[in-house]
Amino acid sequence: MFIDWIEYENxxxxxxxxxxxFQRLNLLVGPSAAGKTQILKVLSDFLQVAAYGRAIYSVCRxxxxxxxxxxxxxDDAAVRSxxxxxxxxxxxxxxxxxxxxxxxxxxERLTSGHEELFSRREEEIKIQDYDRIPAIAKDKSIxxxxxxxxxxxxxxxxxRLVASLYKQGVAFEPIPVKWVGDLVKAFQDTKQxxxxxxxxxxxxxxxxIGVDIHLAKMHMSDLFDAFLMDVQDVFPEIEMIDxxxxxxxxxxxxxxxxIDGRWIEQxxxxxxxxxxxxxxALLHFRCRHTTILFDELENSLxxxxxxxxxxxxxxxxxxxxxQFILTSHHPYIINQIPTADWLLISQDKGIITGKxxxxxxxxxxxxxxxxxxxxxxxxxxx
Numbered sequence: 001m002f003i004d005w006i007e008y009e010n011x012x013x014x015x016x017x018x019x020x021x022f023q024r025l026n027l028l029v030g031p032s033a034a035g036k037t038q039i040l041k042v043l044s045d046f047l048q049v050a051a052y053g054r055a056i057y058s059v060c061r062x063x064x065x066x067x068x069x070x071x072x073x074x075d076d077a078a079v080r081s082x083x084x085x086x087x088x089x090x091x092x093x094x095x096x097x098x099x100x101x102x103x104x105x106x107x108e109r110l111t112s113g114h115e116e117l118f119s120r121r122e123e124e125i126k127i128q129d130y131d132r133i134p135a136i137a138k139d140k141s142i143x144x145x146x147x148x149x150x151x152x153x154x155x156x157x158x159x160r161l162v163a164s165l166y167k168q169g170v171a172f173e174p175i176p177v178k179w180v181g182d183l184v185k186a187f188q189d190t191k192q193x194x195x196x197x198x199x200x201x202x203x204x205x206x207x208x209i210g211v212d213i214h215l216a217k218m219h220m221s222d223l224f225d226a227f228l229m230d231v232q233d234v235f236p237e238i239e240m241i242d243x244x245x246x247x248x249x250x251x252x253x254x255x256x257x258x259i260d261g262r263w264i265e266q267x268x269x270x271x272x273x274x275x276x277x278x279x280x281a282l283l284h285f286r287c288r289h290t291t292i293l294f295d296e297l298e299n300s301l302x303x304x305x306x307x308x309x310x311x312x313x314x315x316x317x318x319x320x321x322x323q324f325i326l327t328s329h330h331p332y333i334i335n336q337i338p339t340a341d342w343l344l345i346s347q348d349k350g351i352i353t354g355k356x357x358x359x360x361x362x363x364x365x366x367x368x369x370x371x372x373x374x375x376x377x378x379x380x381x382x
Contacts, residue, residue, distance in 0.1 A: 004021065015350045024324070027342050049086070052144070062087075174253065209282075
């Protein structure tokens with residue numbers, strides 16, 4: 001799944017994200033509180049709504065244009081474009097564990113070109129090729145409810161492949177032993193032991209990155225070896241990476257690294273080393289024919305990490321199969337990514353907008369591009 005554009009309006013707060021268009025590599029730059037993280041959060045939230053059935057906790061309207069390869073592993077696969085829009089109204093309290101006020105969906109529509117795949121307006125629901133439609137919960141997206149049916153199954157699957165902020169949030173959580181056992185058994189029992197199948201099992205999950213590392217080491221040796229080489233390029237002292245039963249968290253696995261023949265557990269590994277492993281694991285295990293959202297890429301990364309991280313992201317973005325939407329405030333990262341890939345984000349009276357650097361005269365020379373950006377941000381504050 002590649003994201004072409006988004007629009008968003010929060011009817012309660014009045015915040016608006018005017019249409020922002022994306023390409024393969026997108027670095028969102030701008031001052032603090034400009035709305036960069038909010039763009040990633042809105043994208044992450046609505047991917048959860050469609051793919052995992054998350055309720056919407058605001059009165060809002062969201063629209064997205066995206067495209068998918070009909071067969072992502074074929075060299076000449078056809079690309080199909082979609083537009084999904086959804087609108088909520090009227091808060092009500094959900095029953096059960098989650099007591100937060102959800103909001104009922106009053107309008108939802110999915111189209112592909114001139115073809116309408118489904119529409120929903122209040123109680124009236126129309127779904128292509130369906131004469132009889134079961135009752136659908138007011139807080140659930142049709143994309144989620146019908147994700148087991150074609151063509152919605154492939155859309156939901158592609159949305160689960162996106163590395164959203166939710167996957168970033170659980171990256172280093174300790175891993176229950178049962179999870180690992182169940183996934184190892186699923187890999188062993190599958191009748192489709194291809195690398196593509198294994199990749200999808202990893203990429204669709206919202207699990208700590210240690211799961212990816214362990215299963216890749218066991219079942220995708222070529223991918224694991226390439227991942228380990230990238231990590232060793234930054235940290236040559238690392239001899240091996242794996243997960244192991246934690247001495248601190250009973251019944252849980254954590255990441256460990258071997259250095260000079262000695263194993264070091266996750267709680268004693270530097271945050272920069274962990275962050276680098278997470279980014280490289282994303283690039284090797286979760287970013288084929290999909291989108292990666294990453295907020296404040298520089299967090300915890302030392303100067304020894306930045307070169308390799310930025311270089312590999314640029315290489316992946318140059319391939320047809322990966323899209324990146326990133327934020328950063330770090331001068332080195334900003335200067336290492338061409339201005340053609342910048343989106344200048346600003347916010348005025350709750351309206352968030354994005355502009356290409358060339359449209360405001362930034363980046364005529366690489367020497368001046370960061371200074372141009374600073375001057376542009378200063379002008380925006382006046």
